[in-house]
Amino acid sequence: MPDLLIELFSEEIPARMQARAAADLRRLVTDGLVEAGLTYAHAGGFATPRRLTLALDGLAERSPDTREERKGPKIGAPDKAVEGFVRGAGVARDDLEVRDTGKAQVYVAILERPGRPAAEIVAEVLNRTIRTFPWPRSMRWGGGTLRWVRPLHRILCILTEADGTHSVVPLDVDGIRSGDVTEGHRFMAPDRLRVTSFEDYAAKLKRAFVMLDAEERAETIRADAASLGFAAGLEVVEDPGLLDEVAGLVEWPVTLMGRIDDGFLDLPAEVLQTSMRAHQKFFSVREPGTGRIVRFVTVANRETADDGATILAGNQRVLSARLADAAFFWNNDLAVAEAGMAKWIEALEAVTFHAKLGSEADRVDRIAALARDLAPSVGADPDAAERAARLAKADLTSEMVYEFPELQGVMGRYYAMRAGFSNEIANAVAEHYAPLGPSDTVPTAPVSVAVSLAEKIDKLTGFWAIGETPTGSKDPYALRRAGLGVIRLILTNELRLPLGRIFAEDSPDLLSFLQERLKVHLRDEGVRHDVIDACLAMPGNDDLTLLVTRARALSDFLKTDDGGNLLSGFRRANSILTQAEAKDGVEYSFGADAKHARDPAEKALFAALDQQQPTIEAAVEAEDFAAAMAGLARLRMPIDAFFEAVQINDDNQILRRNRLNLLSRIRRLCLDVADLTRIEG
Template identity: 55%
Template sequence: MPQLLLELFSEEIPARMQGQAAKDLERMVREHLAAAGFLPEALKTFAGPRRLTLVAEGLPLAQADRKEELKGPRVGAPQQAMDGFLRKAGLTQDQLVEQNGVWMAFVEKKGRPTAQIVAEMVEAIVRGFPWPKSMTWGTGKLRWVRPLKRILCVLDREVVPFSIDGVESGDVTEGHRFMGEAKPFVAKDFDEYVTGLEAHYVVLDVEERKARILEGCKTLCFARHLELVDDIGLLEEVAGLAEWPTPVLGDMDPSFLDLPPEVIRTSMRTHQKYFAVRKPGEAGLAPHFITVANIEAKDGGKVIAAGNAKVLSSRLADARFFWDEDVKTGFEPWLAKLDGVTFHAKLGTMAQRVERIVALAAEIAPLVRADVAKAKEAARLAKADLTSQMVGEFPELQGIMGGYYARHFGLDAEIAAAVQDHYKPQGPSDAVPTAPVSVAVALADKLDTLVGFFAIDEKPTGSKDPYALRRAALGVIRIILDNGLRLPLAKFGKDDLLAFFADRLKVTLKDQGKRHDLVDAVFALGDDDLVRIVARVEALDGFLKTDDGKNLLAGYKRASNILKAEEKKGPLPEGQAEEPAADSAAEVGLYQALRLLDRPLKDALAKEDFTGAMAQLAELRGPVDAYLDGVFVNDPEHRDNRLKTLAAVRAAMGQVADFGLVAG
């Protein structure tokens, strides 16, 4: 079946926008095609420095005839509503049909040529494309991320004719701006298009560009006995900057290696988009860099490398100046400046935030076996580098530079480490602090953020989380769990914050393959010890995967349903069940099983042996099944005692988790 090829060719598209643009183009095309009744066999989009491309396979050349069913106003609705519906449908009232008190219109629409539908679709997409930032140019009113130069639109090897603000569609595109002949070429299908781009020095697929960059970097490093410093974020960015990416190895002035390596790397990646390198097995950086050019230079990149080296030296000279000025200043003047830095209008200045973090760190320190005095001092200094010149230039180095300055000034090693690591972990791949003082300050920083913003009702809503509170909560969870800390969270937050932690814990455990309903079942016990909660969840997860666990859960549900039904009639009988008559074997069996379970279950829970507690519960499976299958609970003579027995089953199991919240 026919293929649709679309390319929107413009001036340079910012690298940070390309990935989302490709997703938006795919989404919008799918929506438009679906609205027309088309379901392509395959659809794929590509984004690069100057083009957005889409190829769709398996489209018909014409739309099938359709019969649309339009629901109108109810019978007896105001005439104004009826008139509006008739105008929209293009019908008269005698053409409507009454169905169940509602006017319905059945409109037969003859299918249109696919090319006509595609032309309208492309114009609608171009005019409504959701760029984060867009611009107009010349005298036109069309908005696009950068001036739109060409539109290639071909269906079944034929041009789909249309024009958008003077930009005519066609079957012509162009390759690399500088390399090759740099002349336009014709492409009537995707194979011709890709082949033509490659011949004109353009790599269409971003994944292929990334692979080309990595392979080139590693080849250059191997030849010089070096090793590439991995930087996934930078790789993503530079893959969006070059259509024909060509790595070039350059040399930097080795005298700059006395700067912190994070400063060198940040200067390289932020300003110049360079990759750092090191010698295999060594922690520091080597005096070289790799830049990704957009051309294959005839001299192998020597001139490019030399020019980039000069620029890097200028940047690093600035960084050295910031370092030298900062070490002349020190922490106390920086701290004084925090009085003039607003953290949040409702939460005060950064200096006031530091006071809160110090108090929290002092409270947390004994709970994590940290030195209280060191934790308080580290918390006092943690935010000071925000007013340093280096962090002013490179905000991503906050905390990191504080640690370096603390070591430079000869402060205690634990304090310096805590200052440097107090923002960690900032993401799922970031390391978690393990040193007690570092743990205390990192927790204090994140808990102050969470408690503060929850107190002023600035909670995350939907996908919006402007203060990164989800990340802060996940950071607290990871620090607690990775370090096995027995920290009572209820001490630091109210119920809504505890519920927020529960939601974040669900995300963490879900990533590990655990069920969210098990987290709810354990949290329902009112426990705020994350280590204990996770241990319960893991034990419960394992138990419910066994036959005993599955059957006992089913028995619990049956018992609970009976109790709920009886509760609707009136209060359940209170007190302990009495030993039943010996002639009721199922009743006696469950009664005895509950008596035998009581002490071992409590002992296992006291020792936090939750796997053992589940094993104890498993002993109830047979007696519960026999009881529910062989005992008539609502026998008037024995009803109260039998309900007490079922309540005892629910209470025993409820010591481990609220099984009523477990799905299944």
């Protein structure tokens, strides 16, 4: 069984597209081969700035022969129907067979297709893949019709047999003919390389200064940067996103450390880091104790005779120019901040938040009022919460945030401190966007929590009021993220907020939206959706902390033997009761009396209920659901014994009604904890 090697060699592919492109090449080729009847053992995709590579092990030598019997019209059907069937099947009418199906005789076409050699199928699939490749952006280069992200220069496509011999899969795409030739590093080893297998290909590329594996390039950069920092007594700021991007910019990473001019070292660390990351793709290097950014790491794509000195000098000149701009913005902004930030706050009136929701100034008014209202519930000072909310959006009109929008809030904190506001207020300004995602840190300081909640609730209620809600995969205003932010703020800080009273009256389904987001959030913790549904059916379901406390306790309880068996007992009791009530036309909801108990198991169940019911009800009242579940667990054995020994539908109607009312007592006690009728399975 041969191995297949494909390389599509081009000008530089944008780093952000490489991983997806390697995955798409693997998917399109393997899907096409399997659809054509070829199997394989393993497939691996790779990407560098100038090449997409796919290696398949254990490819079948040819597709299997196939035989298909296709049933057609009945005997005696109109000629046009038969002729249409013949054309569709691709056979002659004389080749049709007649079969008796037991109900009628029908025409049958026998379609026999011989297998095809792997090379023929590979050429067909790869041709189609290249011509229809799903680049986010592509264009025609030169006079051909092929669209590619950058000019495509070579197609390497070979099959390697077990004995080491190889053959080129013949292919011509827009004048580019396949071969067994690739190239090494653009500058350090540009000569052509003839290869015979994937192992030969990878080894020759490595000798030609090309690391084929993106993960290897990233790890090389990370390790070399860390070593440079350690040698200088410094540490590199971790930046996984930048690491992946830089690994896609080089084929042979050479890591270099440079200095930042002393005149820029007093800029905020976030400004230095953002400027170097956004414009230069530099990693920041800081002092471990102070956190000051004092150096940078850049990654070159080649080794040089002067060990990178010329490259570093050029990078430092460009960086100084960039940081001079940042320093200019910083100094201008400080003048406004030290004057109280009033200029920025006034400027928000000219910044539109949404055409139907007014300006950013209008939004700030709403957030400030809501933050003041929420403050007592989160333990914050109302005046401080309102003051922080009125400052929260001020930095949107600063020069630094205009240049670096990702520094919203971060710069607001620096400016609030310069304006003389307390750390509590300044930190709330910085944290009011948080959490931005499922792994982002959640604010816990009371003023920060009040402002962050107010910002997100205003966003949700506002867009719900104008009918701009998420649909399907579309969420242009990041409302799902805002909803998750509200959930995480409430749960992390164990807040008791009745959201139904906080949301606007014209947003009736907003609570349902948050509850659905909560299901997703809790599912990651292992809490099943039906468990959450059982708790959503209970009073107080707009109190997310109460809801989650109940759901977690129920989830843990149902994972135990006692929980599973009690659930079975509840279902049995509920089923018998439901049928009896439907038959009798009455509700058995009270009146169970121990004096009518006859069987010892029946008497024992009365005793157990009398003992546990006060404990369970008190635990539910105290919102100690774990204790309530424990009380229910102690009923498991008496309930099991009761069903084992007692016949509910006794001929004696007094005993029957008493036992049905006893089942009602069990049902009501369970339903006071959670709606167990919603539990699946």
